[in-house]
Amino acid sequence: NAGVTQTPKFQVLKTGQSMTLQCAQDMNHEYMSWYRQDPGMGLRLIHYSVGAGITDQGEVPNGYNVSRSTTEDFPLRLLSAAPSQTSVYFCASSSGGAGANVLTFGAGSRLTVL
C-alpha cells in the first residue's frame, strides 16, 4: 500500500550511541517532516524538508540531523543519544506545505534511550 514507511518500529539505545531512523514515502510528496510525541506535550516538529536537497529546523532540532538526497527518503539521525530523546518519532509527508495539504503519517518508531 502507498504511504509512509518508518523503520525500525522499536529501538533501544544506550546513552551516547548513534542511530538513524528511516523514513520513505512512495507518493512523490515534496514535503517531509519528523515529529516527536511525548506524553502531555503533543507533537513537536524536529526537522522538515520542502524538497530534495532542502532541509530546515523545526521546534526541537538539537541532537538530531537530517538530509534529503532523494524525494522518497528522509532519514533522521541521532548523533549521541540521550535519555531525553526517549520518545515516539513520527515521519509525515504531504504534496505541498504541511498546513494547506493533507499530512500523511507513518506508523511511528518508539525509541528508548537507557
Next chain:
Amino acid sequence: KQEVTQIPAALSVPEGENLVLNCSFTDSAIYNLQWFRQDPGKGLTSLLLIQSSQREQTSGRLNASLDKSSGRSTLYIAASQPGDSATYLCAGDERNFGNEKLTFGTGTRLTIIP
C-alpha cells in the same frame, strides 16, 4: 509562541450520542487547520482539512469548523460508534511561518461506550 488547547482531555459517551470536541489557539491568526485521529500505538490519520478560504469541512458523520476571529475550532461527531474511540488532535499553521510548520494540540481521548 503559538499554543493549542484541546478540551476536554478525555471524554466518554454512550454509543449513538452526538458530541463536540474543542480546539483553541492562543494566537488566532490560524491559516489552515487539520483534524487528525490517532489509534493506540499507531500514527495519525488526517480526518478533515480546513484551508485558508474555508470555514468548515464535512466528511460523513464528521464536521469541523474554524472561527478565525477567535482562533477556535470544533469537531462535531454525529451518531457516535464504538469504532470512533481514539485520540483526536487538531493542528494549525500560522501565515507568518509560511505553511511548513504545524502546531499540534495534545488531543482529546474519546471513548464510545457500547
